[in-house]
Amino acid sequence: MTTRSNNWSVQTTSAQALGLIDQGTKSLVLPTYSATTYQRDADNQYTSGNVYSRDDNPTYKPVEALLTELEEGAESLLFSSGMAAAVAVFQALKPGDHVIAPKVMYWSLRNWLLGFAREWGLLVELVDTTDLKAVEAAIQPQQTRLIWLETPGNPLWTVSDIEAIVSLAKADNILLAVDSTCATPVLSKPLTLGADIVMHSATKYLNGHSDVIAGALVTKRQDDFWQRIRSLRKHGGAVLSPQDATQLLRGMRTLFIRVRESSNNALWLAQQLQQLPQVKRVWYPGLTDFPGHEIACRQMPGGFGGMLSIQVEGGEQAAITTAAETQLWKRATSLGGVESLIEHRASVEGAGSPVPDDLLRLSTGIESAEDLLADLKSALEYAHH
Incomplete structure (x- = not known):
């Protein structure tokens, strides 16, 4: 070779x-x-x-x-x-x-x-x-x-x-x-x-x-x-x-293209989701007001990753309903694939989990960020109608 x-x-x-x-x-x-x-x-x-x-x-x-x-x-x-x-x-x-x-x-x-x-x-x-x-x-x-x-x-x-x-x-x-x-x-x-x-x-x-x-x-x-x-x-x-x-x-062989695209999507989504009334908090190190953002800038010069989480207004049931109503985001465990995944993490981890029960974990794929946002907004609106 x-x-x-x-x-x-x-x-x-x-x-x-x-x-x-x-x-x-x-x-x-x-x-x-x-x-x-x-x-x-x-x-x-x-x-x-x-x-x-x-x-x-x-x-x-x-x-x-x-x-x-x-x-x-x-x-x-x-x-x-x-x-x-x-x-x-x-x-x-x-x-x-x-x-x-x-x-x-x-x-x-x-x-x-x-x-x-x-x-x-x-x-x-x-x-x-x-x-x-x-x-x-x-x-x-x-x-x-x-x-x-x-x-x-x-x-x-x-x-x-x-x-x-x-x-x-x-x-x-x-x-x-x-x-x-x-x-x-x-x-x-x-x-x-x-x-x-x-x-x-x-x-x-x-x-x-x-x-x-x-x-x-x-x-x-x-x-x-x-x-x-x-x-x-x-x-x-x-x-x-x-x-x-x-x-x-x-x-x-496609690692760099995939990670950069999912990171770009996640950053944009995090910024948009902060503005939605149905979202209580966004967890993403790329947000300037996120604890540890300055450290992330220093030790993650390539970007902040494709993973983010949101806490949903209305508690656990609203979060679960939101996940159930997404069409583009797939309800599945895992992360890092080309497709976007959504998961009510506390349900997966079970008793003793330190994860808030209103939290949804999002693995952002390489689809259109606008499509991903529209799908989430529709699901969030349904859960709070």
Whole structure:
């Protein structure tokens, strides 16, 4: 396979998928290797570098190489889901290690931390990671091993200051991992801000077509902790199928166009929705009066993302009715696809959720922003007639 020119922009690198072609056929689309096992050499070695597809498959490599390039990291690993990728970071810790994570974050990981992780022996503390004093107060010298951030944070899209928290973490030799699923490397690059590991639910924006479940980790250094994560993937078997890896690489080729379009749509919609009488509050880091907006401007120079949430006047029932009456916005869980999705998040998360019961989470796709607004306005008006 050929390699890309070092003079290419990251957008070109993504669109060209590193410029790789299949040397055997000269195909512009790389082949999918569905083999589960590989023949040894006559001397019993594996000079191909491939042993068994639970850990080694040529289909993974260009996807991991492209993501490493986009995040300016040292290496990437694909996983079978975003949850599998995130959990691997925590499993690489040891019982008794103290970890800090956000109070408001991806609900499934929050539940896993408060359940399985604590049962396994991790000391889990949830804090408001937008409050630097709260983060600093939560650090336990010699015991805190990892700070996990999600920024913007699902589903209120709050912004944590990566560089400031890096300073706190490094003072005590603490690892910092960032879930950058909603920012993507198009908008933000946490490793360049000092983070140690970046996680993506690649199901979302990286793939972008709602047809692949995948996760990924990117590291700043190939250190001992990273090798523990690598070993966990190999022995745990949480790997992506070759077919899904091919689909993911296809999706990443349009990453920049999709993310920028959805971000532009979301910003315009947030500004328009603020003016509607049926909308009590809009949560979007691109709004100038949004808490954390200045931090977002600094660490998300590419834009503010395609995710926003609204709180609806009239409470829970009005919010649920609004979602039920949309035609263009589809009622579905997930985000980051080309189609726009709407969800009453508190219903999904269930008892114990910190999400307001009048909140609707919106994943803005790449449709006409005017059409998206008209659909929402009609649904809101119906819910309040």
